[in-house]
Amino acid sequence: MKEKVDYIIVGGGIAGCTLAYHLIEANQSVIMYDKLNTQSASRVAAGLYNPITGRKMVKTWKADLLFPYLNEFYREVERRTNQKFLVEKEIYRPFHSVEEQNEWMSRSGDENFIPYINTIHQKSLNENYCDQYGGISLANAGYLNVGLYLSSVRNYLKENGVNIVEENFEVQKLKAYEPLVEYNNIEASRLIFCDGAMSLSNKFFSWLPYKLVKGELLEIESDLSENNRIINRGVFVIPKSKNRFRVGATYENYDLTLTPTDKGKSEIEAKLKELINVDYKVVDHFVGIRPATKDRKPFVGMHPNFNKVGIFNGLGAKGVSQAPYFANQFARFLVNQSELDQEIDIKRYYSLYDGETATFDLNEE
Template sequence: MEVDFLLIGQGLAGTVLSFRLLEVGAKVLVIDQPEANLSSRVAAGLYNPITGKKMAKTWNADLLFPEIEPLYQKMEFLLTSKFLFSKNIYRPFLTIEEQNEWMGKSGELGFQDYFDQIHTKSFYPEVVNPNGGIMLKNSGYLNINKLLDDYSIYLKKEGLLLEEKFQEDLLEISEDGIVYKGIKARGIVYCNGLGAMESRFFRNLPFAPVKGEILDIKQGFIPNEIINRGVFRISLPNGLHRVGSTYTKDDLDLGPTEKSKKEILEKLGKLISVPLEEVIYHRYGIRPATRDRKPFIGKHTAYKSVYIFNGFGAKGVSLIPYYSKKMVEMLFHGGELEKDVNIKRWKNT
């Protein structure tokens, strides 16, 4: 069997990159262990242009956000499925000073594409927002599980997916590409999240795994918007609300924790005044974050047919559409990716 590229991992990174490659006529084969996609499968899928305590425009927003919805909509069309939900995000102001700051920003270039309206008074009686808040647009969430499941079915139907553990010791590097179990390819791309930490090619990269936990809850108040301050609260089509998430670098033990559950619920109580009815699901995942919080993308310095597309952390839904496009350009036309994401920013890779 001969393909252009062998992709390791069908989490969100491998799914989108393989779609991009197929879109330009490349032959691909994806090797994946479904149970290894825990990071993608528990992610809330939020894409949000204004983030953090300081409510700053997210890094590279002007490059990233024009690619997000068009890419996932094309995948919806291919799979005849629905997994992208475009929704405004309502972010309450914590102080009058913050409200005034955003009133000033509303006239600045670079922000108009991301906010819909500023509210100077309480917008929702069910939300703790005495100082009003900002309504963001070009935002929403992706049902990642639905996307991964439907795309997996598509790959199987097309004969493009091997569901098995990748055995790197069987990988052979040749002058014109790679050979793996009789499969020849121009190149191999590691899209397997934290699995890349075990690779002889990429184990020196400074991954910084982060544990995140989310809850699905029953609670009154079903707004059209996502409510986000301290925690996000997404109203799902099934009537539940997804709330999260935690961000822990020190505790990477497997399994959800009561400590994180308590943290999420305490923050939810400060955001939503409606009583909690019940916690239905409590999930966790270990995100493939990096030391500088920028992805690991590019070609290995010593092996020209070995690549990585990885390290997207908690913002994969936002980052992957744009950088998968840049990755495909690099694979077919050469050149270098920007320094911020290029693995050459780290030595010994």
Template sequence: MHNSGEIDYIIVGQGLAGSALSYQLIKEGRKILVIDEDNPHTSSKIAAGLYNPVTGRKMVKTWKADLLFPYLISFYKELEQICSAHFLREVPVYRPFISLEEQNEWMGKSSSPEYIPFIKEIYCKSLYSFANDPFGGLELLQSGYLDLPVFLEAYRDYLKKHELLDASRFDIGQLILEKEFVLYQGIRAKRVIFCDGLNSAEQGYFQWLPFSPVKGEILRITADFRLKNILNRGVFVVPLENGLFRVGSNYDNNDSTLVPTVKARNEIERRLNELAKVEYNLEEQVAGIRPATKDRRPFIGLHPEYETIGVFNGLGTKGVSLAPYFSRHFMRFLEYGEDLYAEVNINRYFSLYYDSLEN
């Protein structure tokens, strides 16, 4: 734990958001303390960690891809050096075409400056004998996955080494707000930033934000086939090591439990069978709740009433690609007063806060 009683920032939560933001602040020379009890069930530790510039059923370039993807790769590589660990896996995503029309459409896009940085190759015939890709597919650049458990543990060790981690549960009842600083268990900080996922939706100063939690489940299978890409169409298949693959995911807005379900397994296996004809054994099934938002944009900014309290949350299903760029974006706002994008600034929901005071 930090020895100083006076610091710049308390960061609550060491998931993807808290890790990224705390590192940006450390790079700026700020004194920080991360408070995190290391809950094994957070969505950051269970998620597949994919980053992919072309997503969705309609295969469209993801929001702000031109800003997000070049930066995320350099960001995670820098952290690999800092943490002396390897967790960024640069693997081309292969997305099969579902029709000849789609193939032709992407042949046209392949010469567009908007898409050239993200296209490795376009295949007009099947790439894998076991895949359902008779029209070929799109092989992407700037894609892969972050090994989240390895990343979070390595960065946690880095924080411990530098005495920047309090490995206890944050007790919001002990947070004292003053006009220009906050106090917490004898520590004085200029600001406290909540990066604690769904905890903020359930308690504290940001309950009024329109979180839209989404449950997702992932299978781990063993199979005897070779895959040099991440397959992704309706379901993702991520090659790991020793014949292991991670397969997922589903989206459930109605189930808020962390219990894996037969319904989800059947759905994922059905989609896997539609994508590839392979024999496999199910080894494990895990579930997590993603801190998604109603408009699918992050929650970033300061509380409407208390400028010493901030939030960096709601990264949802694309956290690995959003966290690096937007942690820097938030840091620039906090430290240098640069404007936040309107799409992510929580002031877009301030009316909900004032409505909550009347109820």
């Protein structure tokens, strides 16, 4: 006899776990396929969430929606799992010049920025920093202990009836024709791919304009003696424990291997030496492939031909901040037929779809 569920979710990283959580909260039954990969982008991510980003220090896209919800969501999951994985810390960003300092002094009274500014420092904050012009301390920031979050949510999902199958999902075995999707001995109302960089080779969604990014990070030991804040300019320095810090990250579009490189290490260290002026020792080196997109907006929605097959992907380096809000929106779309934000809906790329997957044999190797 076939097992019947509302949703099959493929992938158990930040996107898959967060969507599954929202679906079971909406009383939907879920089965998840996720073969643990210690080098997946989610599992090596530093977990930083930051309201002011980029070289030009602009407010993160949709920050006024994303950041209040992420705090509410992660705190709720912490209560339900009896764990603590959201670490609120201000981010200190040194200024490069007096002009930049003056620009932020003028912005400090702007109501659009007030919720995200703690303090404008006009002189050096710490002798261990390279910050002769001072810097800005940002509020509503911090990092997610991604590994603990994922393990906590997986346990919560299992306790609430979600079967997590720790094996690779074989797309060629999927039957995706109306009115249900069928995989092995399971029938589901819908299937959602949350498989990160793997979607680039997925027959259903390979036509979407991904821009995969390799990211390398270092873990260092240092007596920087800074556990109260994250430092971020060129690279971030996140305090993980006493004298241990996570530093990164690189952005590489061409070498997409899961191999740490001397080039990546050198790039991080060069930027680190422009940020702090204390000795350190590199004790570990990580790498992951971020499922980024060409327009830097997530891929959310249903396939143009197979309307029982959907995608929740493309969160790139902002999965921690984007996953909660958009998983909630997508779950409401799936369950209650609510509208999707047009900026994330994959309908914006339907014109790129040539119909090839309308005719491929899903049982063909």
